Amino acid sequence: MTQGNLIARFAFHQGIHWSITGVMIPVLVLVFQSRGLSLTEVGLVMGTWGITTMLLEVPLGGIADQFGRRRIYLLSLVINAIAAVVLLLASNLSFMLLSAALFGASRAIYSGTLDAWFYDKFQTVSGSHSFHSALALVNVVVTLGLAFGALSGGYLPDLAVQFSLSTQSMYDLNMLVVIAMNGALFALTFLLIPAEGGESAEGEAEPAIGVLKRCQQAFNASISHTVLLRVLQTTLVFGMVLSAVENLWQPYLADIIKDSGYGTEVFGILSALYFLMATCSSLFSVRLLSWLKGSHRKLLFVSYIAAGTILVLLAFSASLLAFAAGYLLFFFLFTLGGNSQSVLLNDHTQAQYRSTMLSISSLVVTVGGVVASVSFGYIADLYGIAVSWWLGALLLMFSSLLFLRIPEAQASAMTEMESL
Incomplete structure (x- = not known):
């Protein structure tokens, strides 16, 4: 193959x-x-x-x-x-x-x-x-x-x-x-x-070291390994900001268009365009990584800073056109580093507990989302959705500094980059 x-x-x-x-x-x-x-x-x-x-x-x-x-x-x-x-x-x-x-x-x-x-x-x-x-x-x-x-x-x-x-x-x-x-x-x-190899026709499992021991190894690695710790810390913030935007964009937009005559089809169109932005972002990330000489940490730093800046501007939007442009550009930039995060997580995880580590990463996203659903929702009720997004943007930009603490030798592409 x-x-x-x-x-x-x-x-x-x-x-x-x-x-x-x-x-x-x-x-x-x-x-x-x-x-x-x-x-x-x-x-x-x-x-x-x-x-x-x-x-x-x-x-x-x-x-x-x-x-x-x-x-x-x-x-x-x-x-x-x-x-x-x-x-x-x-x-x-x-x-x-x-x-x-x-x-x-x-x-x-x-x-x-x-x-x-x-x-x-x-x-x-x-x-x-x-x-x-x-x-x-x-x-x-x-x-x-x-x-x-x-x-x-x-x-x-x-x-x-x-x-x-x-x-x-x-x-x-x-x-x-x-x-x-x-x-x-x-x-x-x-x-x-x-x-x-661990799932052969004979049904023989790979050498058993115990499920609990695998979990313990993965947790130990997640807090002691420089790259894994930084990736998971920023993944928590990613989950928080993602939840803050996903949970609040519809009521924010509904307030913008309430007297404009636009119907609910606007939400469907923006949702469909979001998928298009995610597709373009995934493809463009390959080209951007090449421009950055294969540095995953630089790509992640740039994308988080840029996404945070756009989120601040999105919170100021007062028209459908401005909101749509800001919303789609934010998600383009916000998802730009997703492939690099996956590469860093996989490259620095041992094969014997790779699934466990990926599950830990997924758990961290979920925890971030739950925390944001409660905290940012409460802030939005008290002070408005814009304030929640400003705080999320600041958190995202500050967390991007963690990528710069990853040694460059551990955060670069392991193979020569090519364009699609």
Whole structure:
């Protein structure tokens, strides 16, 4: 297998995986409300989802390292399908909470599995790509998969009404599609993702050092390794700022357009354009890294400073055009360093606990998001959304200084850079 073949396999697989997630994005809260839940109960359900993911994230990463990443990934698809079945049949809050817990568990099981598999496999195949450029290509397909899933998910309820499907609500077709797609992806995974050395046909697991020991090793590395510590510290801030913008942009924009005559289609158009910005950002990051002589720390520093500056300006926007331009430019810059962070995290993590470390990183993003949801939401209520964004921008720019504390020799591309 060559690098090109590996990238194509993994990108296609991940595009389908994230399109499944996209199918539920436009209707998730609407599904809960169609079952009679109040907004308070919806918050409780979403909180259960997030807390379950946080609690299971790291230990399940250790299990993936122990028993094989592909095998554990397949388990996540099964749990995800079961969660959709429970939600499809749910008629009260208790079953909604059970479904949310299962969805959260599925997310925790998936986290760090195939990403770790891809990095390890990439090191064993020949080709001219760097891992950074490979990630850029994969993330383009992932973003397109999310966009396709979200667009399809928005259309499916109308289709259900058109064909008069006898379900609890018009949104149930989305869940039926999710169940079917999980089954199809389960089978497709065997074709696209070869078994690991630790997941042989005989079912022999890689040398056992214990799940808890793997978790302990990963945690020790995360606080003692110069690069990993800086990456995780800034990842926490990334999660906080991401949550602050994602949670507050819709009410901010709604206030701007409330007397303008624009309808809710504006939110859909901006969401779609966000996916386009993420795609362009992933591709441009390869060129920018080349201009910066392969320095991941410089790329991350520049992108965080620039994104923080645009976030400050976004908080001053008072028209639809100004907001749209600032919002899209912010996310272009904000996601510009995502591939570099992944490279630094993987390059400085030992293979035996790579899934665990990636799960720790995912956990840190989630913790940052939860902290921001509470703190920045409270600040926005008291002083306004603009103040929350100013604080987030300052935090982002100050955190960028941490990248400069990474030794340059440890933060540069390990292979010669090439352009796409």
